[in-house]
Amino acid sequence: xxxxxxxxxxxxxxxxxxxxxxxxxxxxxxxxxxxxxxxxxxxxxxxxxxxxxxxxxxxxxxxxxxxxxxxxxxxxxxxxxxxxxxxxxxxxxxxxxxxxxxxxxxxxxxxxxxxxxxxxxxxxxxxxxxxxxxxxxxxxxxxxxxxxxxxxxxxxxxxxxxxxxxxxxxxxxxxxxxxxxxxxxxxxxxxxxxxxxxxxxxxxxxxxxxxxxxxxxxxxxxxxxxxxxxxxxxxxxxxxxxxxxxxxxxxxxxxxxxxxxxxxxxxxxxxxxxxxxxxxxxxxxxxxxxxxxxxxxxxxxxxxxxxxxxxxxxxxxxxxxxxxxxxxxxxxxxxxxxxxxxxxxxxxxxxxxxxxxxxxxxxxxxxxxxxxxxxxxxxxxxxxxxxxxxxxxxxxxxxxxxxxxxxxxxxxxxxxxxxxxxxxxxxxxxxxxxxxxxxxx
Numbered sequence: 030x031x032x033x034x035x036x037x038x039x040x041x042x043x044x045x046x047x048x049x050x051x052x053x054x055x056x057x058x059x060x061x062x063x064x065x066x067x068x069x070x071x072x073x074x075x076x077x078x079x080x081x082x083x084x085x086x087x088x089x090x091x092x093x094x095x096x097x098x099x100x101x102x103x104x105x106x107x108x109x110x111x112x113x114x115x116x117x118x119x120x121x122x123x124x125x126x127x128x129x130x131x132x133x134x135x136x137x138x139x140x141x142x143x144x145x146x147x148x149x150x151x152x153x154x155x156x157x158x159x160x161x162x163x164x165x166x167x168x169x170x171x172x173x174x175x176x177x178x179x180x181x182x183x184x185x186x187x188x189x190x191x192x193x194x195x196x197x198x199x200x201x202x203x204x205x206x207x208x209x210x211x212x213x214x215x216x217x218x219x220x221x222x223x224x225x226x227x228x229x230x231x232x233x234x235x236x237x238x239x240x241x242x243x244x245x246x247x248x249x250x251x252x253x254x255x256x257x258x259x260x261x262x263x264x265x266x267x268x269x270x271x272x273x274x275x276x277x278x279x280x281x282x283x284x285x286x287x288x289x290x291x292x293x294x295x296x297x298x299x300x301x302x303x304x305x306x307x308x309x310x311x312x313x314x315x316x317x318x319x320x321x322x323x324x325x326x327x328x329x330x331x332x333x334x335x336x337x338x339x340x341x342x343x344x345x346x347x348x349x350x351x352x353x354x355x356x357x358x359x360x361x362x363x364x365x366x367x368x369x370x371x372x373x374x375x376x377x378x379x380x381x382x383x384x385x386x387x388x389x390x391x392x393x394x395x396x397x398x399x400x401x402x403x404x405x406x407x408x409x410x411x412x413x414x415x416x417x418x419x420x421x422x423x424x425x426x427x428x429x430x431x432x433x434x435x436x437x438x439x440x441x442x443x444x445x446x447x448x449x450x451x452x453x454x455x456x457x458x459x460x461x462x463x464x465x466x467x468x469x470x
Contacts, residue, residue, distance in 0.1 A: 030073050031357060037065050038352060042390065045345070056337045059344030066351035067096060099350035105209050105287050106202075106346065107339055112290035113199065116268045117160045118330035119301045123258040125265030126164045130171060136246045138178070139238045142185060145169065146234045149186045150193035150226075153428075155269050158194035158201050158416075162186055162428040166435050173247050176436070181242040183432045184447035185234060188420045188454055190428045192230040195416030196222035198276055198286075202342070202427075203392040204412045209286055210396055212408040215276040221409035224465060229417050229458030233450035260304045264297075271297050301326035338427075345390045353397035361398060376410045377459055380418025384425035388415040406466050413462055420451035 041062030048055040071092055120126060129148065135141060145165055153161035165186050173179045194200030198208035198215050207213045237243055258264075271293035278289030305326040369375050383391050392415050401407045419426030423433050423443040432438060 030069070031355065034066060034069055034352070034355065035357065037062060037069070038348060041348065045390075054337055056341040056344060059341045059348065061344075063344040063348040063351070066348055067092075070351060070355065095354050096347075099347060099354070102210070103343060103346040103350070105285050106206055107342055109205060109209065109287040109290050110202070110339065110342070111334065112287065112294045113157065113272060114160075114334050115294055115327075115330050116272060116297050117156050118333045119297055119326055120264050120268040121164075121333075122301070122326045122330050123261045123264040123304065125258070125261040125263075125268065127168065127171075128262040128265050129164075130168045133168075133172060138243045138245055138247060141172070141247065142182065142234060142238055142243050145182055146185055146189040146230060149189035150230050153190040153193035154197035154200040155272055157199065158190040159427040159431060161193070162190045162432055163435070165190075166432055170435075175248065178242060178247065180436050180438050180442070181237075181240075181446070183436050183438060184443060185237055185450075187423070187426065187429045187432050188233050188447070188451050189230050191417050191420045191426050192226045192454065192458070194428075195229075195413045196226040199272060201412075201416045203388050203415045205286075206346075206389070206392055206396070207408055207412055211403055212396060213412060214404055215280070217404040218409060218412060221406060221462070221466070222413045225413050225458040225462040226417065228461045229413075229454040232457045233454040236453065237450060264301065264304070267300055268297050298327045301330075342389065346393055349390055349393040349397060352394070365398070372407060373410070373459075373463055376407065376414045379411060380414035380455055380459070381421070383415045383418040384421035388419050388426065391415055410459075410462055410466075413458060414455075417451075417455050417458060421448050421455060423447075 041058045044051060044053065044058035044062075045055040048058075133141070133144060135144070149158075149161055149165055152164065155161075156164070166183055169179055169182055169186070173182060191201070195204060196219055198204055198213070198218055204213070204218065208215070208218070272290075275286055275289040275293055278284070278292065279286050282288070302325065365375060369378075379391055379395065392411060395411050395415075399407060419429065423429040423438060423440055429443075433440075433443075
């Protein structure tokens with residue numbers, strides 16, 4: 030029966046990987062796979078184990094207890110992401126991100142390359158790499174009007190955003206998973222991963238600055254800032270500050286991160302409703318007047334949340350939880366360690382794997398495969414590898430996929446012109462991590 034379970038997971042995984050070829054949103058195979066796996070476990074009365082005591086082989090008599098346990102852990106991540114996404118949408122509602130554009134005055138391409146790369150690195154650590162990519166490419170489109178030039182900048186933004194998201198607990202879904210799953214702490218994650226991530230950013234950007242597409246100046250065309258909202262800058266600073274304070278809240282209260290994110294959302298939403306002159310009501314479902322809801326910044330922001338992404342996370346995380354509950358991931362980890370004793374090599378292979386397949390299930394699987402304690406260097410290396418390895422292919426990360434859609438970047442163009450830069454950055458960062466670990470440990 031385990032063979033059937035593994036086969037369903039592999040087929041579902043392939044469907045997720047080939048979503049662009051199959052033209053089926055990846056949430057469909059993720060949800061279908063999840064439901065089928067748990068249905069087989071229930072109907073066939075397979076033995077399941079509590080993840081926390083699997084090493085003792087203590088059987089749980091009721092499958093709903095195990096499923097509820099995993100649903101609770103998954104919901105922590107989903108609620109956290111919903112809060113973060115809503116805050117970002119509220120900032121965007123006030124065009125807050127265009128405040129950044131007003132500070133960019135240079136027309137020199139090399140200067141712009143470094144500015145956008147550094148912005149991507151910093152913003153992705155705060156608002157996640159996907160959102161940072163969307164924001165910066167939107168700003169880039171207002172500054173660089175030649176598409177052939179712009180896609181080169183977009184390619185380096187992808188590398189920078191993924192590098193920036195790897196060292197922050199709120200910078201990438203995978204690092205958030207490790208953080209909420211008590212695999213890493215904020216201080217240690219930054220201490221281990223920040224410098225390798227900087228190396229992963231600096232080396233590709235440094236090399237690119239000598240390349241022909243980044244020589245010269247951009248055309249000085251119309252640079253209209255009429256879209257700026259009078260409260261845009263205030264909402265930008267409020268929103269970013271509220272998100273940054275979430276790890277601080279967790280450290281002080283020892284409560285799960287989603288509680289702090291909900292507090293930050295309540296804080297930002299209060300100012301958003303005041304600034305938009307709407308009544309303060311985040312939970313209202315009153316449909317009496319469309320006019321009232323149309324003026325609510327919070328309602329408008331909630332309507333723009335990427336629910337397909339949320340449902341995908343639900344499906345893939347509970348699918349991996351099914352394999353974990355059956356003990357399959359632990360058996361695979363033992364076989365992998367026997368086949369490849371060098372753990373560093375295994376994690377580097379995870380990085381290459383994240384460029385081909387989604388890094389969310391990869392990290393979810395690794396959390397079930399390894400039993401190392403919190404803040405073990407293995408978890409920090411997994412965070413770096415899964416976060417930055419996806420840059421090697423444009424379909425290897427959420428940042429790459431959204432940039433591909435926004436700028437219509439060709440897969441093979443990226444493979445020819447950007448992938449080698451991402452590869453150099455990834456390998457350089459990996460070597461840096463290993464060397465630093467030797468000296469730190």
